[in-house]
Amino acid sequence: MRLASLLGPDLKETLRMDPEALRDALEDLHPEDIAELAGDLDPEDAVMLLQSLPSDVAAAVTGRLLPERQTVIMEGLGMEPAVELLREMPPDDRVDLLQSLPDATSASLIAHLEQAEPEAAEEVRELRAWDEDTAGGLMTPDFVVLPPDTKVWQAIEELRRIAREKDAETIYSIYVCGYGDKLLGVVSLRDLILSDPAQALSDVMTENVVRVAPTDDQESVALVIRRYDLGAVPVTDAQGRMLGIVTVDDVVDVVVEEATEDAQLMGGVVPLEDSYFDTGLRDFVWKRATWLIILFIAQMLTANVMEGNRATLQFALELAIFIPLIISSGGNAGSQSSSLLIRALAVGEVRPKDWSRVLGREVFIGVFLGCILGLIGFARAYFSASAVEPLQLALVVGASVVAVVTMGTLIGSLLPLGIRRLGLDPAVSSTPLIASLSDVLGLLVYFAIARLILTVIL
């Protein structure tokens, strides 16, 4: 990375004056670092840089660029070099790249790829059939498969040949398949090295292979890989046929991506597709405005509740003074519950069917926390400068805090479970949504308690 920043200032010049020297200088850099450089250059210079690289490196670099930059590069390179670059990519990256390009560009690239390497174009069509967020969308069809009667020494020879000729995403696992590509077992390179060279793969393979279906959600694929500490997981269809593998490095990205999506949803934003700075302003405003407007309109109900209780307010203006304090305490307690449950659901610690256990816990916690805050609220109201009848006011405030905190806790815990039950992402029960709900309900509770206590006492 130090090298990258040293190269920075002179890069443009070297690019024009002496591309050969640049090529040598970049040789030792990781494609990720070259991608960082290429991301910081002007578009034309980035195209020149990519042109100066060997095509396998250029392919690795392009696969790591942001979608916008990828489009510029692929359109700037010209059809032939672009197709050459596609051919050098691993199939899963190739599909990801084609999917992020504008439709016209992608279609014409596929048409040209069809000419140059029909199997690659066919592979693209097959992989594109799966949803991006599923095992099928993550998998690569480049894996090593051998029949069960292969001897260990043959398998090692075969691996050598495969690793040299084509780029299997990982040669660290050999998938042993029988008739009709049916997955029978897996042999790790470690097992292979440790085994007697004359044994057959069927003797050394592990049979109960953990596997996923192509339609499985990427989050559940990540759970499987995490649970069993796998380097890669095979994807098989209903007949047990090998379709591809999902590797752990893709899963790390999935985990990070899902956490970011959840955090954005929880904050009340439609998840961004690009990074913070790479999201265009128009897109950005739109993804925030959607939820903000919905929440604002929902919050307008608070004004209706207030209008409905105008007479009570006129009668005791002190009540107004504690409104922000009381309604926010419900929102805060609810935000705690929802963030705990959204994460617990995401990592699989809690399932929707555990709702009654959750309910028991949260009711207890809500009442307990409500009582602590209620006491503080009681004291604050009792010693309030403006109170005409301090004890009554303090009773109303204290009791309302207990009720509102309990209610907020319940909304915050049950809403994520309910939303998950409906098959949606529980993270949409965002903190602002829970705060809005609990504001409206909190006001209703507050005025009800106020009318009750004031009527009883007066």
Next chain:
Amino acid sequence: MRLASLLGPDLKETLRMDPEALRDALEDLHPEDIAELAGDLDPEDAVMLLQSLPSDVAAAVTGRLLPERQTVIMEGLGMEPAVELLREMPPDDRVDLLQSLPDATSASLIAHLEQAEPEAAEEVRELRAWDEDTAGGLMTPDFVVLPPDTKVWQAIEELRRIAREKDAETIYSIYVCGYGDKLLGVVSLRDLILSDPAQALSDVMTENVVRVAPTDDQESVALVIRRYDLGAVPVTDAQGRMLGIVTVDDVVDVVVEEATEDAQLMGGVVPLEDSYFDTGLRDFVWKRATWLIILFIAQMLTANVMEGNRATLQFALELAIFIPLIISSGGNAGSQSSSLLIRALAVGEVRPKDWSRVLGREVFIGVFLGCILGLIGFARAYFSASAVEPLQLALVVGASVVAVVTMGTLIGSLLPLGIRRLGLDPAVSSTPLIASLSDVLGLLVYFAIARLILTVIL
């Protein structure tokens, strides 16, 4: 997993009647699945189950249990079997286990381990020196290291020997070290298989090895592994000496753990150490009460602001009606900004020094979103049933929404950056904290605008 649930009901019986049969039945199960079984059993049965397993499997299972259950098992097994189990564990898991046990249990286990295997006890002491959340705390000292003049065929022989004799965490990378354990390069098993057996490792190794320091935070280790798609990253000291390696499976767990911590902080909860259901009620209440009480006390400032504006409220009670709507719009906008920036900081998309770019973006967005919501608010107030002077009221509400939304956006975006600048986790600028701040400031702004417009017009 299906097998696990089938075994469930009969497990206890088999355990007592025919431990041999159980042992056979469990042989094909992954340690993770056995750990799930052991987690569901009564403590005594879990100890019996562990006793019935071969010690290497028992070690793998114990390493995957929750801390509380681990304590029960280790204390229930008796000293000798417990030490035996420790010896079978990979060093990083061994240290994690010892750290999660009560101090007395852990100390006496280490004393007995000292007798049985002094090197293992020494390793434990060395690894414990590093903070749990750093590269040093994650690393394992079990890696394959060979001198640079080793021939490729010798290296393969050596790997065979190592993989058979002791459990290197990964044999997929060989670390080539020179005088004084200085890391010179790395050779993957893939490179090894592809190379001419007569070549020296120094000829086939990759020299610019990406590495981390033992004091590096676990989040930055995760970033490095993600960035370069590594299976493992070497940890070296200031002199370039190899201390250990951090493997990708540990990093997946780190990424998930950090995301959970962030989500809990963002929701206003002190992060839990155990899972949702495994956290004791007392601990749970305390971790929520801390923040809730702080926020409640901060929110009491809203009552002070309201009291200070009692005269204005008495003069125009309509103003009270829109208070919940106006202050919540600031909180919601702020919650969006903070969740976007907390994640962007966590994944490294935004750095604190980018604050001026962030500020420019967020001011624009804040004003824009404020204007949209302000218009809706203006309309709502103008057609309000209770308004005596609808135009004035609508002007006050509309202008306040614009100001409050802009302010909320700025607080939500700059607070995480500032907190990160102070070296703290930006996620502590939780949604409830931002909502509380923006409630107090929002009320001040609202009353100021109200007095201004009402004075000018009246």
